[in-house]
Amino acid sequence: MATRVHQFFDELEAKKTILAKCTDLFTTLSTHFSSLQHSVAEKSQSLDSKLQSLDSLSKETLESLHRRETSIPERESSAAARIKEQREAALAELLRATPPPDPDLSATLKSLWRKMDAAALLRFVVSKRKESASLRAEIAAAMEEAVDPARLVVEAVEEFLKSKVAKSGVTDKRWACGLVIQALMVSSESREHSRKIVERAVAVVETWKEHLDGESESGAAEVVMFLQMVVCFGLRSRFDDDYLRNFVMQFASRRDMAKLAASLQFGDKIIDIIDELIKNGKEIEAVYFSSESGLTERFPPIDLLKSYHRNYKKNDDSSTSELNSIKAIIKCVEDHKLESEFNLDNLRKRATLLEKAKAEKKKGSTSRSKPQNKRGSGSSSSRPAKSAKFNSAHSSSFSRRNLAPSLQPSPGARFSAPFNYPSQTIYNGATANPYAATYGTSHTQSPAGITQQHYSIPVDNLGPSGYRSSGSYSGQTSYGLYDYRNGAPPTYPPPYSVDETTYRG
Numbered sequence: 001m002a003t004r005v006h007q008f009f010d011e012l013e014a015k016k017t018i019l020a021k022c023t024d025l026f027t028t029l030s031t032h033f034s035s036l037q038h039s040v041a042e043k044s045q046s047l048d049s050k051l052q053s054l055d056s057l058s059k060e061t062l063e064s065l066h067r068r069e070t071s072i073p074e075r076e077s078s079a080a081a082r083i084k085e086q087r088e089a090a091l092a093e094l095l096r097a098t099p100p101p102d103p104d105l106s107a108t109l110k111s112l113w114r115k116m117d118a119a120a121l122l123r124f125v126v127s128k129r130k131e132s133a134s135l136r137a138e139i140a141a142a143m144e145e146a147v148d149p150a151r152l153v154v155e156a157v158e159e160f161l162k163s164k165v166a167k168s169g170v171t172d173k174r175w176a177c178g179l180v181i182q183a184l185m186v187s188s189e190s191r192e193h194s195r196k197i198v199e200r201a202v203a204v205v206e207t208w209k210e211h212l213d214g215e216s217e218s219g220a221a222e223v224v225m226f227l228q229m230v231v232c233f234g235l236r237s238r239f240d241d242d243y244l245r246n247f248v249m250q251f252a253s254r255r256d257m258a259k260l261a262a263s264l265q266f267g268d269k270i271i272d273i274i275d276e277l278i279k280n281g282k283e284i285e286a287v288y289f290s291s292e293s294g295l296t297e298r299f300p301p302i303d304l305l306k307s308y309h310r311n312y313k314k315n316d317d318s319s320t321s322e323l324n325s326i327k328a329i330i331k332c333v334e335d336h337k338l339e340s341e342f343n344l345d346n347l348r349k350r351a352t353l354l355e356k357a358k359a360e361k362k363k364g365s366t367s368r369s370k371p372q373n374k375r376g377s378g379s380s381s382s383r384p385a386k387s388a389k390f391n392s393a394h395s396s397s398f399s400r401r402n403l404a405p406s407l408q409p410s411p412g413a414r415f416s417a418p419f420n421y422p423s424q425t426i427y428n429g430a431t432a433n434p435y436a437a438t439y440g441t442s443h444t445q446s447p448a449g450i451t452q453q454h455y456s457i458p459v460d461n462l463g464p465s466g467y468r469s470s471g472s473y474s475g476q477t478s479y480g481l482y483d484y485r486n487g488a489p490p491t492y493p494p495p496y497s498v499d500e501t502t503y504r505g
Helices: 002-095 105-115 118-127 129-143 149-166 170-190 195-214 220-232 241-250 257-263 269-279 283-292 301-315 319-335 345-369 392-401
Strands: none
Touching (some): 105 118, 118 149, 149 170, 220 241, 241 257, 241 269, 257 269, 257 283, 269 283, 283 319, 301 319
C-alpha cells in the first residue's frame, strides 16, 4: 500500500514538472508571437507612413511639373528674346571696325564674353592681374552677356589644360581660369546646362583627373577648381567617394572646402570626415564643415573651439604659431557669430601683445643687420693707410676682395626680411547669390548661422610653383591673413558665396 502511494506521488510530481514546462513554453511562445505581432504592426505603420509621404511627394512633383509645363511657352519666348539680344550684341562686337579708344574693364569683359573667345578672355584677365579686385567685381556681371557661359568656361579649362601640356604660362592661366570658374559657380544656381555641354565637361574633367593623378603633388588651388567643376556640372556620380574624400581631407583648410564637401553629397560619410578632422587636431576646420553640413548639434562649435584652444596652448612652441592659432579662433568665432558664447577679449589682448613683440623683434633684427662703419670721420690711427703701400690700381682691387668681416654683407641680413606675398582679395561680385541650391543653403538645426560671404575661393597669392603657397580661414582687417599651423603668415566663392577674404592652400 505504501509503495503504491509513493508511486502515485512520483507520477504526480512528474506530471507537475511536465505541466510547468508546458506553461513556460506557452509563455515563451506567447511572448514571441506578441513581439512578432508588434513588429509587424510597426512595419505596417512605417510602410503606411512612407506610402503617404510618397503620395504627397508625387503630388508635389506632378504639380511642379505642371507649373513648369505651363510656363514653357513664356520661358521659350523670354529665352528666344534674350538669345536674339545677345546674338545681335555679339555680331555688333565682331563687325565693329575698330575697338573703342581705351575701353574700361567692364566693357572689355562684356565684349569678350559676347564673342565667346575663351583664349582671348584668359589673356585679358591675365593682363589685368594687378586689377584682380576689380576683375572679381566685374567678371560675373560680364558673364551674363555670353550666349552660353558654360561652354565658354569649359573651353577656358581646355585652354588651361593645353598650357599644362605645353608647360607654358600655367600659373597665370590657372589663376585666370579660376576666376572664370568662380563666375560660373556664382550663377549656376538658376542655370541648367545642356546635355552636350555636360558631356563635353565630362571629357574635360576626366582629362584633368589624369593630369592630377599623374602629378606627384597637386596644388590646392587647382584641386579646388577641379572640385568646383564637378559640382557645377553635376558630375559627382562619376567619381568614387574615396577619391573625392582624399582631396577634401588633404585641403580641408581651404576656406571654401567645407562648402564643396557639403555639395559633394557624401551623405553620412561627412560625419566620418569631421571625426577625422577632430582626431587630427583640426577642430577649426571641423567647425566650418559641421556648420555647412548642418551637423552642429552633433559637433557643437563651442566645444570644438574650446578643445582647439586647449590643444594649441599645449602644443604651440613659438609665438608665431600661437599668434596664428589665436587668429584662427578669433576668425572662426566671428564667422559663426559666436561672440556671445565664446569670449574673445583675452585672446584679442594676447594677439595684440604677440603682434607687438613680433614687430619689436623684427625692428631689432633689422637694425642689427645694418653694417656699421668702424672708421668714423673723426677717428685717428697711427697705422699708415694700406693704400699708401700700393698703387691706385692695385689698391682698388685689394680693397674690394678683402673687406673686413664686419663690413661684408651678411647673408642673414640679406634674407632676414619676411617673404610677403601680395594678399589677395576675393571675388566680391554677386555676393548675395549662392553657388548652387545645395551649396550654401542654411541649415535649421545649425545654431551657428554663417553668413554666406565668409567663404571665398583662392586663386591668387600663388607661390613659385604656380600654386598658392598657403591659405587659411582668415581675412579680417585687424589681424591679417594666417594659417592654422604654420608659423608663416599666408592666404582663399560660396554653395557658393564669396567675400574678400582668402582661403588656405
